[in-house]
Amino acid sequence: MAASATPRTAEPERVAVAFSGGLDSTALLHVAARSGVQVFACHVHHGLQPQADDWALHCERVATELGAAFACEHLAGAPARGESVEAWARAGRHRALHDMATAAGADLLLLAHHRRDQAETFLLQALRGAGTAGLAGMPRAQWREGICWARPWLDQPREAILAYAEQHGLRWIEDPSNGDARYARNRLRQTLWPAFPTAEAALAQAARWAQQANELAEEVAAADLATLSGPERLDLAALARLSPARASNALRAWLAQHTAAPASLVGRLLTEWRPGGTLSWPAPGGALHAYRDGLFWAEAPGHAPAPAEIDLGRPGRFPQPGWRGSWLVEAATPGIAPARLARVVQRSRAGAEQFQRAPGSSPRSLKKACQEAGLPPWRRGGPLLFEANGQLVAVAGLGMDARAFAAKDEPQLAVRWLEDSALPQSEGDSEAGA
Structure with missing residues (x-):
C-alpha cells in the first residue's frame, strides 16, 4: 500500500484500535476508550490457533465493557507455497485492519507497538542485511490509503505498559505461539533480552538514527531525480557523474517507483552499464532497459491481442x-x-x-x-x-x-x-x- 509520513492536522472524532486482546493492545484500547472520542476495536481472526474463536469473543466482551464498538474480520485462505506464516498473517492483518477502519469511518488507526518491538525489528532487519529503510523500523505515524497508522507507544518500555494494565486490573490474552522458538522474533525474546537487558533502549535509538538517515537519503534522492529523470527515463550518463553512494541512492529511489528491485540488481546496473550500451535486466514485474544512455522501465508484456x-x-x-x-x-x-x-x-x-x-x-x-x-x-x-x-x-x-x-x-x-x-x-x- 502507498504510504507517506504526512502529519495529522486535526484531532480525530473517531479512532480505530488494532485489538488482538493481548497485553499491549488491551492497555491501548483502555487508554483510547477513556479519551472521550468514539473508539472502534478492530480484531483480526487469523484462524491459526484453536483458541481463535474464544479470543474473538473475549475481545468483543472487553470492547463492550470499555464502551468501544467492535469489529472482527476473518482471514481467508492460507500461506502460498514457500511463503512464511508470519508474512502471510502480517499482509492479511494489514488489509483487514485497513478495511475495518475504513468501514468505521476512522482515518486514525492506533497500534500498540512499543520500544522492544522496535528494537526487535531493527535487529531482525540488520540480520537480513537491510539498508537504512529497513533499519529505520516502524514509523511513529504513516498514511496508507487514507488511513493514518500511528504507534503512540513506540518509545515506551513494555514494563510501563504492564504496570499500567496491572494498575487498572485489565484482563488480556496470552498467545501460546509467542513462546514458539520456530519464529525468529520469539527466539530473540528468549535469548537476547535476558542476556542483554540494556540492549532494547540502545537498539531503539539506533532505529531512530536510521530513520533520520533514511529521511535524509530520500531528500537527496528527490533533489537528484528532479534533474536526472523525466516521466519515463533516468539519465544514466548524468547518474554516472554522481559519487557512487549518491548514484546508488538515486537509482534505488527511481527503481522503487517501478519495481521491488533487489540490492544485487542495483549493483549490476551501476557496474554493467557503459556509455552508449544497450542492455536489459529482468526485474520483478517487468524489465529494465538501457538505451541511448537512458534507463527505462517496461512492464512484462502479455500476449498481443488478436487483430x-x-x-x-x-x-x-x-x-x-x-x-x-x-x-x-x-x-x-x-x-x-x-x-x-x-x-x-x-x-x-x-x-x-x-x-x-x-x-x-x-x-x-x-x-x-x-x-x-x-x-x-x-x-x-x-x-x-x-x-x-x-x-x-x-x-x-x-x-x-x-x-x-x-x-x-x-x-x-x-x-x-x-x-x-x-x-x-x-x-x-x-x-x-x-
Whole structure:
C-alpha cells in the first residue's frame, strides 16, 4: 500500500484500535476508550490457533465493557507455497485492519507497538542485511490509503505498559505461539533480552538514527531525480557523474517507483552499464532497459491481442486495454480523412511493414524507421493500424504514415498513441463518447 509520513492536522472524532486482546493492545484500547472520542476495536481472526474463536469473543466482551464498538474480520485462505506464516498473517492483518477502519469511518488507526518491538525489528532487519529503510523500523505515524497508522507507544518500555494494565486490573490474552522458538522474533525474546537487558533502549535509538538517515537519503534522492529523470527515463550518463553512494541512492529511489528491485540488481546496473550500451535486466514485474544512455522501465508484456477492427473516425481518446495504451484522435493537420479511420484494423507487427515518415520521403522498413525515431526496441511491437486493403495508417510510437494523409481540402483527424504510463490523471479518466 502507498504510504507517506504526512502529519495529522486535526484531532480525530473517531479512532480505530488494532485489538488482538493481548497485553499491549488491551492497555491501548483502555487508554483510547477513556479519551472521550468514539473508539472502534478492530480484531483480526487469523484462524491459526484453536483458541481463535474464544479470543474473538473475549475481545468483543472487553470492547463492550470499555464502551468501544467492535469489529472482527476473518482471514481467508492460507500461506502460498514457500511463503512464511508470519508474512502471510502480517499482509492479511494489514488489509483487514485497513478495511475495518475504513468501514468505521476512522482515518486514525492506533497500534500498540512499543520500544522492544522496535528494537526487535531493527535487529531482525540488520540480520537480513537491510539498508537504512529497513533499519529505520516502524514509523511513529504513516498514511496508507487514507488511513493514518500511528504507534503512540513506540518509545515506551513494555514494563510501563504492564504496570499500567496491572494498575487498572485489565484482563488480556496470552498467545501460546509467542513462546514458539520456530519464529525468529520469539527466539530473540528468549535469548537476547535476558542476556542483554540494556540492549532494547540502545537498539531503539539506533532505529531512530536510521530513520533520520533514511529521511535524509530520500531528500537527496528527490533533489537528484528532479534533474536526472523525466516521466519515463533516468539519465544514466548524468547518474554516472554522481559519487557512487549518491548514484546508488538515486537509482534505488527511481527503481522503487517501478519495481521491488533487489540490492544485487542495483549493483549490476551501476557496474554493467557503459556509455552508449544497450542492455536489459529482468526485474520483478517487468524489465529494465538501457538505451541511448537512458534507463527505462517496461512492464512484462502479455500476449498481443488478436487483430480487431476499430472505429477512430471521430475525435476522442480510445483506450486499448490489451495494448496498455490509447489512441488519441484530434482535429489537426496533417491528418487522415475520418472516413478512412472509421474502419481500421489494429494488430501487432507481422514483418516486412514499411513506414513513410513525411510526404516526399522514401518508405523505410519499420525497423529502420523505429531506429531513426529513437523508439526503443521493447516498444516496437505495436499496435499498428491498417486499412482494409492493407495500407499502413499509423504506428504506436511513430505516428501516422504519410501515405495515408488526406488532401488539403478534406476534413482531417490526427492520430497518435499514448502509453498508459504517459496519461495524466485528468486525461486518463475521460474517454471518447463519455
